[in-house]
Amino acid sequence: MLQVKRYVQAALGLIIRHPIAGTSIIPILPDGRIVLIQRRDNGKWSLPGGMVDWGEDIPTSVQRELAEETGLDLIKINRLVGVYSDPARDPRFHSICVVVEADVDGKLQAQDTLEVMDVQAFLPTDIPQGNLSHDNDRQLKNYFEGLTTIA
Numbered sequence: 001m002l003q004v005k006r007y008v009q010a011a012l013g014l015i016i017r018h019p020i021a022g023t024s025i026i027p028i029l030p031d032g033r034i035v036l037i038q039r040r041d042n043g044k045w046s047l048p049g050g051m052v053d054w055g056e057d058i059p060t061s062v063q064r065e066l067a068e069e070t071g072l073d074l075i076k077i078n079r080l081v082g083v084y085s086d087p088a089r090d091p092r093f094h095s096i097c098v099v100v101e102a103d104v105d106g107k108l109q110a111q112d113t114l115e116v117m118d119v120q121a122f123l124p125t126d127i128p129q130g131n132l133s134h135d136n137d138r139q140l141k142n143y144f145e146g147l148t149t150i151a
Contacts, residue, residue, distance in 0.1 A: 018094075019085065019087075019093075019094045019095055019096045020051055020093055020094070020095045020096070021051070021052040021095070021096050021098070022049060022050055022051045022052060022061075022095045022096070022097045022098070023049045023050065023052060023058060023061045023062050023065060023097065023098050023099070023100065024047040024048070024049035024097050024098075024099045024100075024136065024139060025047060025048050025049050025062050025065065025066050025099075025100055025101075025102050025104075026047060026081060026099065026100070026101045026102065026139070026140070026143055027047075027048060027066060027070060027072060027102055027104040028078075028101060028102065028103055028104065029104060029105065029121055030103075030105060032123070032124070033121035033122055033123055033124075034121065034122050034123075034124060034127060034140075035048065035070050035072065035104065035108065035119065035120070035121050035122075036048075036119075036120060036121075036122060036127065036132075037069050037070060037110065037116045037117075037118070037119050038116065038117040038118035038119070038120075039115065039116065039117065039133050040113075040114065040115055040116060040117045041115070042133055043117070044131060044132060044133035045120075045127075045128050045131070045132055045133065045136075046132060046133035046134065046136050047099070047132075047136050047139065047140070048065055048066055048069040048070050049062075049065050049069075049097070049099075050065045050068075050069070050115075051095075058098055058100075059077060062074060062077060062100060062102060066102070066104060067111065068111050068112045069110060069111070069112055069115065069116050069119070070104075070108060070109075070110065070116075070119050071106060071107055071108055071109035071110065071111055071119070072104040072105065072106040072107075072108065073104060073105055073106045074102055074103075074104060075102070075103040075104055075105055076102065076103045077100050077101070077102045078100070078101045078102060078103060079100065079101050079148070080098070080099070080100055080148055081099040081100060081101055081139060081142060081143045081147075081148065081149070082098075082099050082139065082142055082147070082148055082149030082150065082151065083096065083097070083098055083099070083149070083150050083151070084096070084097045084099065084135055084138070084139065084149070084151050085097075085151065086135065086151060089134055089135040090134055090135075091134075097134075097135075097139075099139050099143075101143060108120070108121060124144065127140065129141075138151075
């Protein structure tokens with residue numbers, strides 16, 4: 001019984017004390033507009049994305065999260081914008097976020113209405129920077145500067 005307790009404690013330690021992997025997508029429509037979602041939990045605009053599911057790779061996570069949150073189809077992942085790992089970047093838990101730029105197409109329509117209040121496409125000059133959720137301001141700044149960031 002003591003041995004089982006140790007295994008359970010070790011398993012919980014692995015789950016609770018390790019960062020969670022996630023993705024954020026900078027979705028670019030054919031007309032050059034960038035798609036953002038309005039989060040239901042804090043009301044702020046955000047890049048679409050979320051946690052990588054068990055057994056899922058990054059491209060599959062990007063495709064799934066994009067469809068769930070925006071209704072859009074992934075055409076092509078263009079480039080890695082960065083990997084963001086600051087423990088304070090997400091107020092809910094320590095997460096490591098892989099951010100990619102992607103060509104997308106389709107009709108804007110949030111599928112996951114429990115998480116997403118609204119979906120809109122913005123000209124790059126009209127993005128409400130300075131008030132985005134999590135560290136999306138930094139991610140978009142790095143993107144516009146053409147950087148690939150490991151932070």
